[in-house]
Amino acid sequence: MVVQVSCTLVVLLLLVSLLSSLFHCEHSLAFSLKNCTILYSENSNNVSVTCAEHHLTAIPDDIPGNAVSLNLSSNDISNISRMDLGGLSKLEALYVKNNWILQIDDGTFVDLVELKVLDLGENLLTALTKNMFQGLSKLETISLNNNVISFTSPVVFQPLVILHLVDLSNNYLHQISDIDYIVKLPTLQHLIITHNNFTSFQSDDLHVNTSNLLTLSLDSVKKFRITRDIFPHLQSLDLRGWSKDIEWEVSNKTFLRSLTRLHMSETSLSFEVYRAILQTAYSLQEFQMDNIKKWIDDGLIDVACQIPSLRTVDVRNSEIHNITEHMLQSCSNLTELNLSFNNINSMADNALQSMTQLRSLILQNNELSELPVAVQRLTTLEVYDLSINDISELYCPYFWNLTSLTILDLSHNQISYVSECVFQNVNNLKILNLENNKIMSFIDTFKDKLQTLEFLNLRNIDIMNFIQGDFHSLSSLQYLYIDLDECDSVDEGGFEGLDNLQILYLLGDNYFYDHFSGLSNLNTLILNVVESRTHNSSEQRDRPFSNLPKLKKLHIKVHRGYYDISKDVLSGLTSLEYLITEAYFMGSFKQTQVVNAHQYTCAFPVSQRGNKFLDFGFDSCRINAALLCFLFSSNLVMLTLLASFIYHFLRSHVTYAYYLFLAFLYDNKRRKKGIPHSYDAFVSYNVHDKAWVYGELLPELEGQQGWKLCLHHRDFEPGIDDYHYEKQHCWLITLMKPNLKPMNDFSFAIPKKNLHQLNSTNLCQGQGQRSTFLKNI
Structure with a gap:
C-alpha cells in the first residue's frame, strides 16, 4: 500500500510540474x-x-x-x-x-x-x-x-x-633550494616568497647560472649573500619585515646593477645595515620606506639621496611632524617625493629649496592647516596632492609660480574661501579635485582661467548659489562632478560654456529644468536626486533633456519622493543607448508611447549594429532548448513511472485485456476473409472427465444452448492436423481446476462447478458478447 501511494504521488508531482511549465512558459524562457x-x-x-x-x-x-x-x-x-x-x-x-x-x-x-x-x-x-x-x-x-x-x-x-x-x-617552505626549480623558469619575472621559514638567501643554494627575475619579494632571513651574477635583470627588491641580525653581503656591486627599486619597512635593523644595503644599490632610482621613524632624525633620507641615480623617495607612516630645513637638502635630484600619512603639521620655508627638479609632491593625510610656503618656489611641480589635511583657504598668489602644475588635489580639507585670483597663471592644470570642502560659491573663480582643465570634482561641497557664467571659461572640461542639493538659487544656463563636457555627475533637487543648455556634446549624465518634488508644467521643464542630442547614457536615481513625470521627459534624446532609472518613474506610467521608435537603430550586439530596432526578430529569444529537453524528459519519466505502476498493481487486468484484444483481432481477421466457423469451441479435457463431458457438458451446450463443439475423440478426422481444427472454432474450453492459466492465447478455463453460468452467447459473433461471456464466467 505504501509503495502504491508513493508511486501515485510521484506521478502527480510530475504532472503538476509539467502543467506549471506549460501554463507559465514565458517565465521558463529565462534561466539562472x-x-x-x-x-x-x-x-x-x-x-x-x-x-x-x-x-x-x-x-x-x-x-x-x-x-x-x-x-x-x-x-x-x-x-x-x-x-x-x-x-x-x-x-x-x-x-x-x-x-x-x-x-x-x-x-x-x-x-x-x-x-x-x-x-x-x-x-x-x-x-x-x-x-x-x-x-x-x-x-x-x-x-x-x-x-x-x-x-x-x-x-x-x-x-x-x-x-x-x-x-x-x-x-x-624551509630552504631556498625549495624554489630552485621556480627560479630556473625562463619566463619568470616576478617572485613573491615573503613570510616563509627561510633562514637565508644565498646564491650558492640556487643551481642556476642566470635568472630572468625582474622583481623579488623576500623577508625574514638572517643572511643575504650574493656571490655570483645570477640576477642580472633584477629591477625591484622588496625587503620589508627583515630581522635585526641580518648579514648582508653582495661581493660585487655589479651583481645588482639593474636594481632600480628598493622597498623597506620598519624592522630592528641597525642604521649600519641600512647604509650597507643602500651602498650596494648604486643604480637605485626609487626608494620606499615605511615606519622608519627611528632613523629619520639620524639622516637616513639624506643617505639615500646621496645615490646619484635616485629620483623617487617615498616615506610613509613614519610620524614625521616637521619638515626641517636640512632633512631633504641632499635630495636635489629627486623628481618625486611622497610624505603621506606622517602627521606633518609644519614645513620650513626653505625645506624644499634644493629640489629644483621636483615634479610630484604628495602630502596626503597629514595635519597641515595652511598651504606650505616652501612649495611656492617649485616651478617644475606637475602633481601636487594636499588631500586629507586641515587647510581652510586658498589665497593669492600661492599657485602663481606653479606654471607646470597639471594635477591639484585639495579634497577632504576645510576650505571655505577661494580667492577669485587663486588660479591665475595656472595655465596647464588638467585635473582639479575640491571634493569634501566647505566652499559656498565660485564667483569669478574660474572666469578667464583654467582653460586647459579637463576634470573638475566639486562633490560634497556647500555651494549656495549656482550662477550663470561660473563655468563659462572651462571650454576644455570633459568630466564634472558637482552637488547642488544645498543651493538656494540655481540660474538657468549654469552649464553654458562647457561645450566639450562628456560626463556630468549631478546631485541635488532643483537642477532638473532649464540647466542643460550648452551641453551639446555631453555623452553621460548621472542624476542623483536627494529629494524630488512635483513641479509646475512648462514646455522646457516637460522636456528637460531636449538640449542633449548626443547623450548616450542616462542614469537617474531618486532617494526620496517622486516626480510627476511628463510624457515627453525623454524627448530629444535621439542618441540614447543606455537608460537606468531608480525610483524615478514610480506612479508615472497605466500607458507608454515610444515616439519615433521605428527610427531607432541597434548598437549592440555587433551583428545587429545599424539594423532597425523594431525589425529585430524576437522569435529566437523564445526558443528554449532547455525547456524542450525538460518537457521531453519529464514526459519520459512520467510514462516510465506510470508503466511501472500499472505493471506492478494491474498486470493481471492488463493480461486479461491483452488476450481479449488478440481474440478480437483473430476473430475480425477470419470474418474479413469469409472463413466460416465449423465449431464454436474446442473442448480440451482429461480422459477421466470423458463421462462428465458426454453426460453433462454436451447436453447442456449442444442440446440446450445450441453450441457446436469440437471433441477430439468424436470429431477429429484421420490425417488432419490440429491446425485444421484450430481454424474451425473460436475458443478452446479447457476443463481444469480453478486458478490455473489457459493453455494458449485463445483459451479459457471452465471449472466444472461453473458450467451452469454458460449461456447461449455465440463467442464468435463479436467482442462485446465474448467479453460478457468471460465476465460471467
Missing part, C-alpha cells in the same frame, strides 16, 4: 545558474561567472562552457577533482581563493588550455604534486599565498612554459 551569476560582455559571446560567497562545498556542475572568468572565492570548497572543471576550454581566469581546499587531483586543470590567471590563495594546500598543473601551457600568473605548503615537486611547474608571476608568500 543554481549558485552563480553571469555577467555578459557587450562585444563578445563569452561570459564571466561569479559564485563568490555562496557557501558552496563543491564546484557547481552548470558553469557555461563559454565562460572566460570564474570566481569561486570565499566558499567552503575542500577539494577539486578532475571532473569539476571539465569542458571549460575557454576559461582565462580562475579565482578559488579563501576556501578550505586540501586536495587538488592531478590533471584537474587539463581542460583549461586557455587559462592565464590562477588564484589558489588562502586555502589549506600542504603540497604541490607532480601533475597538479598539467595542461596549463598558457598560464601567466599563479597565486598560492596563505596556504600551508611545505613540499613542492621539482617538476610541478614544468608545464607552465610562459609563467610570469608566482606568489608563494605566507607558506611553510
